[in-house]
Amino acid sequence: MSVFTFHLTKVTVKSAITAFFKPPNTRNIPGLIHAEYMTSMTLGSKVFSPSRMLIRQMAVFAQWENESAIDDFLEKDDFGKKLSKGWHIRLTFLRQWGEINEFTIPKETIELNNPNAPVVAVTLARMRLFQVPRFIRWGRPVEKLVRDHPGTSLALAAIRFPRTVSTFSIWKSQKEMVDMVHGHSAVPKPKRHAKAMKERERKDFHFEFTTLRFKPIAEYGKWEGRNNFIPNPNTSGSK
Numbered sequence: 001m002s003v004f005t006f007h008l009t010k011v012t013v014k015s016a017i018t019a020f021f022k023p024p025n026t027r028n029i030p031g032l033i034h035a036e037y038m039t040s041m042t043l044g045s046k047v048f049s050p051s052r053m054l055i056r057q058m059a060v061f062a063q064w065e066n067e068s069a070i071d072d073f074l075e076k077d078d079f080g081k082k083l084s085k086g087w088h089i090r091l092t093f094l095r096q097w098g099e100i101n102e103f104t105i106p107k108e109t110i111e112l113n114n115p116n117a118p119v120v121a122v123t124l125a126r127m128r129l130f131q132v133p134r135f136i137r138w139g140r141p142v143e144k145l146v147r148d149h150p151g152t153s154l155a156l157a158a159i160r161f162p163r164t165v166s167t168f169s170i171w172k173s174q175k176e177m178v179d180m181v182h183g184h185s186a187v188p189k190p191k192r193h194a195k196a197m198k199e200r201e202r203k204d205f206h207f208e209f210t211t212l213r214f215k216p217i218a219e220y221g222k223w224e225g226r227n228n229f230i231p232n233p234n235t236s237g238s239k
Helices: 013-021 067-076 078-084 129-148 174-181 192-202
Strands: 003-010 032-041 054-064 087-099 119-127 152-160 164-171 206-221
Touching: 003 067, 003 078, 003 119, 003 206, 013 032, 013 054, 032 164, 054 067, 054 152, 054 164, 067 078, 087 119, 119 129, 119 174, 129 152, 129 164, 129 192, 164 174, 174 192
Parallel strands: none
Antiparallel strands: 003 054, 003 087, 032 054, 032 152, 087 206, 119 164, 119 206, 152 164
């Protein structure tokens, strides 16, 4: 079974620009199925604020054949060594909504039998460029909802110009994430996500879009001086 990872690290501006315009070639990294190299963004920040696009903070979402391939990449590859100085989480696939190319997504889904088990959600989308203003209008309220939700232990966005946008969030429990999606959370304006999804169904913002749900299996390193973002590590049982 393949393993997914999500990495966060701080790099120099030169390294960020190099990875942005000339990302590592998948064919030269043994065991790597596909990776998205992006720049981190602060969820809910103003469009033209300095925190909207954090050029020196890299986010990498990747799929690997196995964990040995991850270890070898982080230990031996030049760019992998830079990522190893940051933080990353390892994930096993649970289920998918929508579709996106490049990744090899399993067809079978797995259901967690414990609603209190932690989960990780990753969205990945290829934008229709003329829909970007409309996407921002509907998307920023959802970003704020996820950012400020008491059920998340880490939440952020990422972008790769001109079309790729992504969100990443670690949820303390599957129930809290599902409640947020359906507008049942005990927070102000809880239906922001549900309303945005209805608007997307009316007229799509993207030409490719997927939401992926994962079970976190391990995390390594620190991010912004913190670690142990995975809550309740002993409650992640699945069927």
